[in-house]
Amino acid sequence: xxxxxxxxxxxxxxxxxxxxxxxxxxxxxxxxxxxxxxxxxxxxxxxxxxxxxxxxxxxxxxxxxxxxxxxxxxxxxxxxxxxxxxxxxxxxxxxxxxxxxxxxxxxxxxxxxxxxxxxxxxxxxxxxxxxxxxxxxxxxxxxxxxxxxxxxxxxxxxxxxxxxxxxxxxxxxxxxxxxxxxxxxxxxxxxxxxxxxxxxxxxxxxxxxxxxxxxxxxxxxxxxxxxxxxxxxxxxxxxxxxxxxxxxxxxxxxxxxxxxxxxxxxxxxxxxxxxxxxxxxxxxxxxxxxxxxxxxxxxxxxxxxxxxxxxxxxxxxxxxxxxxxxxxxxxxxxxxxxxxxxxxxxxxxxxxxxxxxxxxxxxxxxxxxxxxxxxxxxxxxxxxxxxxxxxxxxxxxxxxxxxxxxxxxxxxxxxxxxxxxxxxxxxxxxxxxxxxxxxxxxxxxxxxxxxxxxxxxxxxxxxxxxxxxxxxxxxxxxxxxxxxxxxxxxxxxxxxxxxxxxxxxxxxxxxxxxxxxxxxxxxxxxxxxxxxxxxxxxxxxxxxxxxxxxxxx
Amino acid sequence: xxxxxxxxxxxxxxxxxxxxxxxxxxxxxxxxxxxxxxxxxxxxxxxxxxxxxxxxxxxxxxxxxxxxxxxxxxxxxxxxxxxxxxxxxxxxxxxxxxxxxxxxxxxxxxxxxxxxxxxxxxxxxxxxxxxxxxxxxxxxxxxxxxxxxxxxxxxxxxxxxxxxxxxxxxxxxxxxxxxxxxxxxxxxxxxxxxxxxxxxxxxxxx
Numbered sequence: 001x002x003x004x005x006x007x008x009x010x011x012x013x014x015x016x017x018x019x020x021x022x023x024x025x026x027x028x029x030x031x032x033x034x035x036x037x038x039x040x041x042x043x044x045x046x047x048x049x050x051x052x053x054x055x056x057x058x059x060x061x062x063x064x065x066x067x068x069x070x071x072x073x074x075x076x077x078x079x080x081x082x083x084x085x086x087x088x089x090x091x092x093x094x095x096x097x098x099x100x101x102x103x104x105x106x107x108x109x110x111x112x113x114x115x116x117x118x119x120x121x122x123x124x125x126x127x128x129x130x131x132x133x134x135x136x137x138x139x140x141x142x143x144x145x146x147x148x149x150x151x152x153x154x155x156x157x158x159x160x161x162x163x164x165x166x167x168x169x170x171x172x173x174x175x176x177x178x179x180x181x182x183x184x185x186x187x188x189x190x191x192x193x194x195x196x197x198x199x200x201x202x203x204x205x206x207x208x209x210x211x212x213x214x215x216x217x218x219x220x221x222x223x224x225x226x227x228x229x230x231x232x233x234x235x236x237x238x239x240x241x242x243x244x245x246x247x248x249x250x251x252x253x254x255x256x257x258x259x260x261x262x263x264x265x266x267x268x269x270x271x272x273x274x275x276x277x278x279x280x281x282x283x284x285x286x287x288x289x290x291x292x293x294x295x296x297x298x299x300x301x302x303x304x305x306x307x308x309x310x311x312x313x314x315x316x317x318x319x320x321x322x323x324x325x326x327x328x329x330x331x332x333x334x335x336x337x338x339x340x341x342x343x344x345x346x347x348x349x350x351x352x353x354x355x356x357x358x359x360x361x362x363x364x365x366x367x368x369x370x371x372x373x374x375x376x377x378x379x380x381x382x383x384x385x386x387x388x389x390x391x392x393x394x395x396x397x398x399x400x401x402x403x404x405x406x407x408x409x410x411x412x413x414x415x416x417x418x419x420x421x422x423x424x425x426x427x428x429x430x431x432x433x434x435x436x437x438x439x440x441x442x443x444x445x446x447x448x449x450x451x452x453x454x455x456x457x458x459x460x461x462x463x464x465x466x467x468x469x470x471x472x473x474x475x476x477x478x479x480x481x482x483x484x485x486x487x488x489x490x491x492x493x494x495x496x497x498x499x500x501x502x503x504x505x506x507x508x509x510x511x512x513x514x515x516x517x518x519x520x521x522x523x524x525x526x527x528x529x530x531x532x533x534x535x536x537x538x539x540x541x542x543x544x545x546x547x548x549x550x551x552x553x
Numbered sequence: 554x555x556x557x558x559x560x561x562x563x564x565x566x567x568x569x570x571x572x573x574x575x576x577x578x579x580x581x582x583x584x585x586x587x588x589x590x591x592x593x594x595x596x597x598x599x600x601x602x603x604x605x606x607x608x609x610x611x612x613x614x615x616x617x618x619x620x621x622x623x624x625x626x627x628x629x630x631x632x633x634x635x636x637x638x639x640x641x642x643x644x645x646x647x648x649x650x651x652x653x654x655x656x657x658x659x660x661x662x663x664x665x666x667x668x669x670x671x672x673x674x675x676x677x678x679x680x681x682x683x684x685x686x687x688x689x690x691x692x693x694x695x696x697x698x699x700x701x702x703x704x705x706x707x708x709x710x711x712x713x714x715x716x717x718x719x720x721x722x723x724x725x726x727x728x729x730x731x732x733x734x735x736x737x738x739x740x741x742x743x744x745x746x747x748x749x750x751x752x753x754x755x756x757x758x759x
Contacts, residue, residue, distance in 0.1 A: 095619055098570040099591045106590075140569070140619045141593045178624050211628055214594035223593050271560075271612070278596055 021046035025053045030444045033240040038407050038414075040285050041229070042236030048153060054239040055164040056446055057157065071127040090130035092138035097123055099143040107228045108151060122150055129162045135456050136166060136174045141219035145170065148222050148231050167455040169243050172438050172466075173218055175459045179466045183432045184217050184247050185209045186469060190427050191251045194420050199258050203277075206270055212278035213250045220246060224280050230406065233285055237410045243438045244422050244429070245413065252413040256404055257281060281404040428469060436464035560610045561727040564630050564662070566654045567639035568647040569618030572677040575710035576639060577613050580720045585711050592617045595629045604724045611724055626661030633662050634734075635671045635727035642676040642707065645687040648696075655700065665734065671726035672703045675719055680709040 021043045024032040033050060036043065043050045052058050090096075100123040104115050126146050130136060149161055172180035188210050192200040203210060215223045220238055225231040238245055254277055264272050422429045422439065433439050436458045441450050450458075458465065565573045574589045581598045597614045614629055616622065630636075636658050640647040655672060664670040674697050676688065690707060697703040704726070706719035 095569060102570075102589060102591050105588045137621075139621060140591050140617055143591070144593075176621065178621050182624075207628070209628070211594065211625065214625075218593060223590065275596060278594070 021050050025049050028053070030240055034414075037233075037236040037240050038410055040287070040407055042233035042285075047232060047236060048157075050236065051153065051161060051239060052157060055161050055169070056449060057160040057164045059160070070131060071124050088131055090127065090134055090138070092130060093127055095140070096126050096130070096138055096143065099140055100126065103143055103147055106226055118150075122147060125150060125158055125162065128159055129166060132163065133167065133452075133456050135459050136171075137176055137459065139173050139218060141215065141223050142166075142170070142174075144219045144222040148228070148235060151228055152232055152235075163452070167452050168442055168449060169239075169438055170220075171455060171459060172243075172433075175462050175465065177462070179462065180433075180437065181214060181218050182209065183437075183466045183469070184244075185211065185213060186432050186471065187244070187427055187429055188213055188217075188247050188250055188254075189471070191247060191416065191420055192254060194424070194426055195251060195416060196255060196258070199255070199261070202261065202265060202270075203254075203273070206273045210250075210254070210277070212274050212276075213254070215278060216250050216253075216280075217246055221249070221280070224278075225283070226280075230283050230285060233406060234410075237413075240444075241417075242422075242444075243442050245417065248417045249410070249413040251416055252409050253280065256409060256412070282402070283406045283409070284403045285406045287405055287407075431467060432469040434464040434467050436461060437466070559607070559731065560612060561634045561724065561731060562612050562614065562632050563635045563637060563723055563727055564614045564616065564633045564658065565637045565639060566616060566658060567618060568641070568644070568650055568654075571618065571639045571641040571644070571647050572710045573618065573639050574615050576675065576677060576708065576716060577615050579710040579713055579716045581613065583713070585713070587711075594622065595625060602724055604721075604728050607728065609724065609728065611720075611727070623657055623661075626657060630658055630662035633658075633664070634730045635673065635723050636662070637673050637675060637723055638703075639675045639677055640688070640693075641678045642688050642693075643678055643681050643685045648676075648688045648693065651696065668701065669733075671730050672700070673719065673723050673726065674703050674705045676705070676707045677710060679707045679714060680712045 019027075019029075019032055019036075021033065021036050024036060025046075033043075033054070100119050103122055104118050122143065126138070126143060129146075130138060145165070146162055149158055149165070153161055166174060186209065189200070189204070192203065192210070221234050222231050225234060234249075238249070257277060260276055261270075261273055264270050264276060420427060429439065435441075441455070441458075443449055449455075565577060567573055569591070574592055575585060577598055578589070579585055581600045592615055595614055595616045597612050599610055599612045602609055602611050614633075616625075616629065636655075638651050638654055640651055642648075651674065659667045659670065662670075674693065676690070676693050679686075693707075694705055697705040704722050706715045706722070708715045708719055710716060
């Protein structure tokens with residue numbers, strides 16, 4: 001069976017010019033790796049070498065296991081089990097312990113009995129990262145990211161990969177506050193407006209910022225993706241692209257749930273949009289045509305079904321659907337014993353084909369043809385919108401439990417990136433994020449990356465990571481409706497003015513021609529840090545930005 | 554025939570790991586597992602309940618406990634009808650931070666009448682052995698009295714002790730708060746119609 005699979009994989013590699021992941025790494029060919037990351041299963045067995053390369057963690061491992069700063073192994077689940085010198089302890093270690101004690105919930109299921117041991121190892125790994133880089137701050141959800149690293153890479157490489165990933169990709173989120181991820185939400189909102197204006201209006205009427213995406217953006221999807229092979233594939237995809245690609249992937253996932261969102265709106269349940277969109281669709285990493293009809297649920301349509309869907313996504317009820325009857329299996333389904341599809345052998349795809357859905361499938365096929373023919377992307381997007389929208393006269397596309405083909409979503413995120421790159425003027429990326437954000441400091445060229453020390457120092461300069469950006473449309477709407485920033489709770493928000501927290505000080509930061517006045521809200525009391533040299537840096541950054549094309553493809 | 558229901562919004566706050574998600578799930582889904590993940594950001598469950606012969610949809614917002622997520626309060630707290638403050642009776646620190654959780658809530662939710670806004674305090678994890686307990690009932694009740702007689706319950710999400718009773722009080726106080734607000738705000742449109750559903754519906758259990 002494995003040989004058959006290898007043959008199949010190698011056939012698919014012809015798309016990627018006949019090269020394997022290993023060869024792409026040897027050639028330091030990012031473009032090829034990006035193509036290979038789109039294959040079902042991603043990098044598969046060659047993931048290990050690819051990740052080391054992609055996070056620039058190939059160097060020698062020189063950590064001293066007897067370093068007094070590093071945590072000593074202790075009993076699982078106990079606090080203060082570490083006899084390290086308190087001087088070296090990181091202030092976030094208590095929170096880290098609380099979260100690692102709640103880790104390994106979704107996977108790996110076959111090792112449940114060793115859960116406490118895994119948690120203890122994970123805690124040591126994370127604690128070591130923070131003791132080595134004390135200026136980094138821990139955020140809840142970081143432990144989900146490190147769980148994926150832990151389960152993917154062998155022991156001697158985990159620490160280095162976590163350090164590099166933290167310093168050069170996750171750094172924005174490792175300051176003291178949430179401002180950088182809120183900034184990403186702003187960019188996401190603008191991206192959704194570009195990609196699908198009417199849908200974005202529905203979403204914005206529910207919540208002025210797409211808060212539902214917070215967990216996925218913060219944790220690189222690792223908090224909610226239900227199986228290890230799927231999240232590994234998503235990491236394959238993300239790691240060979242610039243850090244901002246997460247925003248595009250969230251946007252693609254949001255757009256694919258448009259039908260479900262419209263049903264909620266139609267049924268007056270738009271208050272549930274937050275729950276719908278903060279959960280993930282059922283992903284599959286094989287192009288399955290398995291059709292399952294859950295006869296017991298066939299009559300139960302509409303919102304209830306979606307709500308059931310929600311409850312089982314990323315939660316401990318994920319196996320509830322296992323009893324469903326598998327009606328049709330095609331030759332594709334014989335591939336289920338590959339590593340990449342692990343987890344889906346247990347959970348067959350649940351698809352109820354409504355007429356609308358079938359129409360969409362046909363449209364989707366047409367779309368693929370048009371992509372392969374290199375037709376204008378604009379046409380493709382237009383067709384996409386038509387396929388996804390439902391006219392009021394149609395019978396609503398109810399009870400959709402469709403499985404979303406992961407590689408297709410990843411390609412859709414790439415298409416969004418190509419069509420609306422971060423340099424697109426309407427995304428305002430350089431007005432929302434500062435010059436020291438990972439979005440601007442990250443590079444696939446090793447020599448252009450910041451040094452580790454320099455990168456760590458940036459977390460104490462938050463005013464150069466996030467700028468104050470006011471969305472003109474948002475401001476107008478607020479004036480019109482005086483609605484504040486609350487997430488819809490199925491009723492209108494209180495008509496009281498927005499009240500800024502007493503801890504929130506608005507501090508003037510940098511002001512550069514062509515860039516909106518940079519204001520950064522700092523939680524701590526601090527002075528205005530608009531020093532002359534910083535201003536110079538910001539000016540230089542702007543020039544660089546104007547001269548640089550951020551384009552991975 | 555659709556039936557109009559009103560909706561109440563309840564926010565659950567407290568330090569990381571005190572059992573906010575567990576309490577909410579015990580109340581809504583009647584079950585406990587020690588396999589809840591840490592909550593990132595915020596999410597909610599809803600439950601259809603009857604209070605004083607009124608049918609109400611209770612929307613319970615579960616929030617992340619780490620301090621950095623407090624800045625999301627402006628987005629999530631507004632429009633709340635009741636705030637539940639949870640601490641772990643086996644952790645003094647989680648009790649001592651109740652003050653700042655309460656203050657931060659009032660700042661960010663900016664209720665019309667902060668003095669009389671309904672809070673309920675839950676001292677959770679009373680199932681843990683007695684010698685681990687760090688906060689006495691007396692100490693907790695003294696604090697609650699000093700903050701305008703906040704109702705106080707000692708609960709165990711694990712063993713379903715006092716959870717139902719606590720949430721009944723939460724529901725009553727939230728409803729009362731809505732009635733008070735209605736006196737202020739007659740210009741509110743009717744509550745949005747919600748499809749009747751006898752089962753609890755929920756967002757995410759994580």
